[in-house]
Amino acid sequence: MSRNHVSAILLLVFIMMVIPYASATTVGIDLAHGENPNCLVPVVYKNQTYQLDLIFYELLTGKLKKAIQVTTDRSEVQRLVRKLVEGLGRNAVLSAKLNDKAGLISALEELKEFTREERGEVERAIETVELLLMEGLPISPELVERVEVLVDRIKREVEG
Numbered sequence: 704m705s706r707n708h709v710s711a712i713l714l715l716v717f718i719m720m721v722i723p724y725a726s727a728t729t730v731g732i733d734l735a736h737g738e739n740p741n742c743l744v745p746v747v748y749k750n751q752t753y754q755l756d757l758i759f760y761e762l763l764t765g766k767l768k769k770a771i772q773v774t775t776d777r778s779e780v781q782r783l784v785r786k787l788v789e790g791l792g793r794n795a796v797l798s799a800k801l802n803d804k805a806g807l808i809s810a811l812e813e814l815k816e817f818t819r820e821e822r823g824e825v826e827r828a829i830e831t832v833e834l835l836l837m838e839g840l841p842i843s844p845e846l847v848e849r850v851e852v853l854v855d856r857i858k859r860e861v862e863g
Contacts, residue, residue: 764790788817788861792854799847804836807850818857828853 767787774780791814798806808829815825828850835842 764794784817785858785861788814788858791817792858795854796847796851799842799850802842804832804842807842808832808836811850814854814857818860820860821853821856824853825857 764787767783767790771780771783771787774783791810795807795810795814798804798810811825811829811832815822815829818825828846831846832842835846
């Protein structure tokens with residue numbers, strides 16, 4: 704069995720553990736013949752991998768928010784906030800790549816709370832996405848790149 708097959712099987716097991724009521728087809732996993740014609744292996748496509756990553760990071764950010772609320776150690780809170788911003792940033796980028804405008808707006812709104820320097824840029828990005836949503840237009844690759852750069856700037860500000 705190749706490394707890709709093992710990775711796909713581990714991913715399928717992860718999905719079944721995290722999302723117990725979702726079937727494999729709900730999250731877009733197909734079965735295909737691998738090297739052995741008698742053995743079916745899960746096949747995950749790039750777009751579906753983004754969706755799975757998004758699910759993972761949404762779960763992670765939810766857990767981090769809860770941990771921040773109960774933590775009293777200042778350095779631990781700062782570490783958790785950095786991880787939360789990283790997860791929210793990843794959510795924003797994945798939402799942009801998936802053309803999930805509502806998810807992108809939501810992630811950007813949450814990220815806006817963690818920045819002072821890039822607040823105006825985040826608000827402009829939100830306005831742009833809202834306009835695309837109203838017009839029914841897709842998110843362009845240029846906007847995806849703009850979101851990636853913006854997220855990197857916010858991460859640096861939070862780490863700073």
